Amino acid sequence: MKIIEFNQKHITKEEIDKSVRKARGIILNKKGKALLVKYKGIYMLPGGSIEEENEKEALQRELLEEAGIESVKLEDAPFLKLESYDRNYYDRKLQKDITRLTETYFYFGETQEEVNKEKQNLTESEEKGDFSISFENLSVIEYLVEHNETDNPKKGNFDREILTVLREFKKYREEQERETKEER
Numbered sequence: 001m002k003i004i005e006f007n008q009k010h011i012t013k014e015e016i017d018k019s020v021r022k023a024r025g026i027i028l029n030k031k032g033k034a035l036l037v038k039y040k041g042i043y044m045l046p047g048g049s050i051e052e053e054n055e056k057e058a059l060q061r062e063l064l065e066e067a068g069i070e071s072v073k074l075e076d077a078p079f080l081k082l083e084s085y086d087r088n089y090y091d092r093k094l095q096k097d098i099t100r101l102t103e104t105y106f107y108f109g110e111t112q113e114e115v116n117k118e119k120q121n122l123t124e125s126e127e128k129g130d131f132s133i134s135f136e137n138l139s140v141i142e143y144l145v146e147h148n149e150t151d152n153p154k155k156g157n158f159d160r161e162i163l164t165v166l167r168e169f170k171k172y173r174e175e176q177e178r179e180t181k182e183e184r
Contacts, residue, residue: 001078002172004164007085017098018091021050023059025107026169027072029114033135035067040129041150042158043141045106045165055105063111066126067133068119074109079172081105082161106165108172142166 024047027035035046046066050058056074063069082104089100115133122131136144145159 001081002168003081003083004168005083005085006160007083009085009087011085011087011099011101013101015087015099016085016101018094019101019103021055022102022104023047023050023055023062023078023107024104024165025059025063025072025074025109026165027063027069027109027111029110029135030112031135032137034138034141035063035069035115036134036136036141036144037066038130038132039126041148041152042155043145043148044158044162046133047104056107059107059109064119065121065123066131068116069111069113070119071113072109072111074107078105078107080165080168082164084157084161086157104161106169108169138166138169 024045025035026045029035037044037046046063047059048062048066051061053061055078056076059074060072063072082102084102084104085099086102087099088097090096091098091100115135142163145162148155148159
C-alpha cells in the first residue's frame with residue numbers, strides 16, 4: 001500500500017487535537033464506471049468514517065448506507081492511504097477549529113449492482129446537504145472535479161484528495177496489468 005502525506009504546514013503528531021480514520025473506494029460497475037458522491041457542493045468517492053469495525057467493513061457499510069449497494073467485491077487490502085494534516089479544521093461536534101489528522105484508506109472494488117435509493121440510509125446531514133451518488137466514467141469524474149464551482153471551504157482538500165486518488169489508481173491498475181502479463 002502506498003502512503004501519501006499532505007502536511008504543508010509541517011504539523012507534528014504532538015499538535016494533533018483529533019485523529020479520524022476513513023475508508024473510501026473506487027467502486028466500478030460492470031460498465032467500468034465508478035461511484036461518485038456529490039455532497040454539499042463537493043465531489044468525493046463513496047465511504048466515510050471508520051466506527052467500531054475495520055476499514056473494509058466500514059467501506060461496505062458506507063456503500064450500503066450511501067448507495068444501497070449490498071454486494072461489492074473489495075480487494076483484501078487498500079491500494080492507497082492518504083494522511084492529511086489540517087490546522088484550523090472546523091469540527092462541527094466541538095464547534096471550534098482544531099488541528100486534525102485524517103487517515104483515509106482507499107480500496108478498489110467491483111459490483112454488479114446499481115445505486116438503489118430505496119435501500120439507502122442517509123444521515124440527516126446528507127439529506128440536508130444535497131447528497132447525490134451515481135456511476136460516472138473515471139475521465140468524467142476528473143473533469144467534474146476540476147470544473148466544479150462551489151463556495152464550500154473544504155473544496156480544495158477534497159479536490160486534492162480525489163484527483164490524487166484517481167492518479168494513483170491509474171498507476172495501480174497499470175501495475176496490476178503488468179504483473180498479470182508477466183505471470184503469463
